[in-house]
Amino acid sequence: MPAIVTTGITKSFGAGETRTSVLRGVDFEAEAGEMTFLVGPSGCGKTTFISILSALLSADGGALSVFGTEPNRLKSGDLVRFRRDMVGFVFQQFNLLPALDAAENVAVPLIIQGVSPRKARQRACAWLELLGLGAHLGKLPSELSGGQQQRVAIARALIHEPRLLVCDEPTASLDAETGRQVIELLREVSLNPERAAIIVTHDDRIYPYADRIAFMADGRLTHVERPDPARIPARPIRGETQP
Amino acid sequence: MLGIALKMLFGDIVKMLGLVMGIAFSTLLMAQQGGFFIGLISRAANTVTEAQGVAIWVMDPKTETAEGPTAMRDVELYRVRGVEGVRQASPLVQATTTLRTPQGRSSAAAFLGVDDASLLGINPRFVVGSPEDLRRPDAIALDQLGFSRLWPGEPLATGKEIEVNDRRATVVAITEALPGFTAPVIVYTRLSQALSYVPGGRNRLSFILVEAEPGRDPRAIAQAISAQTGLLALTTPEFQRRTIDYVLNNTGIAPSFGVVIALGAVVGILVTGLTFTLFVNDNLKQFAVLKAMGLSNWRLLGMVLAQALVVAFIGYAIGLWIASGFFDAVNQPFSDLKGFWLPWQIAVMVAGATAVIVSLASLIAIRRVLRLDPATVFRG
Known part of the structure; x- marks a missing residue:
């Protein structure tokens, strides 16, 4: 069974005459161990859809299962725990906490889970070493380049070993070469048989890195493609990249 | 999360100083004026306070105050x-x-x-x-x-x-x-x-x-x-009280000092409230990220309150330090302000007022954090 299954997901915003239907019945599947890209024009509902997948928003209708859990049926406290334990986020603007250094930023999800700050920092340092940022552990985000910040964000998204990784335009704020490095890194460190990665992107230069590409338009999933396997860059052996 | 909250607070040093100064100024105003008020009304009864060994004061019944006796x-x-x-x-x-x-x-x-x-x-x-x-x-x-x-x-x-x-x-x-x-x-x-x-x-x-x-x-x-x-016979404490009551009831001292003290509190609430709201607004995205990552509303509330309390404590300590320094400086034998001091009761009352100020100032900010939609993390 697919790791993530949605059926007929709908979502509207506003009320009365200003009511806008953003999702009009999205049927979607994603497999664990795969990187699924969600693509489509601006305003087609991609961001709303990943917000629902990651339990940041609730759907108005339809069914949703994420590794067997149905976020739509969870109470508020359980939703918070679901996000805390099951989901890792990578954002377009990195969204690192500017007052914390790189290691502290990466440690945040563990601290939220209740791990002591000292242990959390140790693990954060190991992740940053793995991502080639061993020399930048104590640097503030403002002292890092965009690519380095996104690598810190990737470490933060993965440190608590979430089963669902949600990335919103992870390469949009980066130049072409840095974007390529980041997506390669994501493939390298994020994929394992227990995790599904959903990546929203407009950047067609990174399409070859997807295992499958889901196209959205006007609040619906229109079709799913599998890129030419010959174009998919070689990937490391899955599950062997945890620090 | 307390450490993260404090790092966020100290990471924006300009706003933190604004918050601290707002509280410090408010504390200084309330403590200084409160001490002045106590010192001034105490002066009315100093004749009674200073008289050694006197248990009872006897006076004409028309006498209201130690400094305005009706002769007998x-x-x-x-x-x-x-x-x-x-x-x-x-x-x-x-x-x-x-x-x-x-x-x-x-x-x-x-x-x-x-x-x-x-x-x-x-x-x-x-x-x-x-x-x-x-x-x-x-x-x-x-x-x-x-x-x-x-x-x-x-x-x-x-x-x-x-x-x-x-x-x-x-x-x-x-x-x-x-x-x-x-x-x-x-x-x-x-x-x-x-x-x-x-x-x-x-x-x-x-x-x-x-x-x-x-x-x-x-x-x-x-x-x-x-x-x-x-005749009217009063024990020493009763006569002190009667004299002070007379001054309070027959002069504009209490209302005028009250207005200044209230202004201090209002200034504190406004300055601290606005600055704290700005501070939280600037950090809303960060709070949204934390919320998205699974931080509960209660823990977010704890973070905001911790930030408010730290600011309040530092501001109060600075304000009180300046106020007590002022009274130390003026309460000298040859000073016109001799006998003015900062009673510990005023310090405690100002601490309470500061807590109220910070609580009120934090309310709006806390409401915004609690109502924050974590999905805003995906907005640019």
Whole structure:
């Protein structure tokens, strides 16, 4: 069974005459161990859809299962725990906490889970070493380049070993070469048989890195493609990249 | 998460300083004005506070305050002495007059004429000389503030001559008396001398100071005196209270200080509230990220409150430190503000007010954090 299954997901915003239907019945599947890209024009509902997948928003209708859990049926406290334990986020603007250094930023999800700050920092340092940022552990985000910040964000998204990784335009704020490095890194460190990665992107230069590409338009999933396997860059052996 | 909250707070040093300064200024204003208020109204009762060994004050029933007595007939002294439980009853004459030096300097002063024999009611803190020196001819004891006003820059010394209502007086001692309300300079002399220095009519007796017999309840003796003489007899604490109440009820001091103190609180709420709201608004995205990552509303609330409390504590400590430094600086023997201090009760009340200010200031910010939609993390 697919790791993530949605059926007929709908979502509207506003009320009365200003009511806008953003999702009009999205049927979607994603497999664990795969990187699924969600693509489509601006305003087609991609961001709303990943917000629902990651339990940041609730759907108005339809069914949703994420590794067997149905976020739509969870109470508020359980939703918070679901996000805390099951989901890792990578954002377009990195969204690192500017007052914390790189290691502290990466440690945040563990601290939220209740791990002591000292242990959390140790693990954060190991992740940053793995991502080639061993020399930048104590640097503030403002002292890092965009690519380095996104690598810190990737470490933060993965440190608590979430089963669902949600990335919103992870390469949009980066130049072409840095974007390529980041997506390669994501493939390298994020994929394992227990995790599904959903990546929203407009950047067609990174399409070859997807295992499958889901196209959205006007609040619906229109079709799913599998890129030419010959174009998919070689990937490391899955599950062997945890620090 | 406490450490993260504090790093977020100290990471924006400009806003944090704005918050701290807002609280510090508010604290300073409330503590300084509160101390001033207490110091000022206490002055009204300093005559009573300073009188050593006096258990009961007897006065004309029309007397409202220690500094505005209605004179009594001399015979009342003997009637009071006849009341059971009275160990000693001594007269006190009080009046305000002007002191002049031969060089032409002058100062208003409260003249206190105490019983020639017992010297009951005199302030015991003599810096130069002793109460016994008052038994010399034309002798007066002047306080340090009066000396510094009449002979500025000169070291404290006795033997100086001054003129009081065209009569010569000699400074034989210098005291450390607390200033009065209407006249900050305090002069002690014997009753017989005071009567010649201060003009007046047939009835000159301001108060009768009573020492109670050992083991007797001053309150019961005071009631007996009132019942037997028709005079008003109050224990020392009761008379202090009556005097302060009179000042509070018959002057604009309480409302004017109240307005300033309230302004301090309002300024604190506005400055702190606006700055804190700005601070939280600037950090909303960060709070949204934390919320998206699974931080509960309660823990977010704890973070915001921790930030508010730290700011409040630092601001309060700075404000109180400046206020207490101010009072330390002005509460000097030769200062016009002598006797003004910062009571611990004011510090506690200001701490409470600061807590209220910060709570109110945090409310709007906290509401925004609690209502924050974590999905905003995906917005640009």
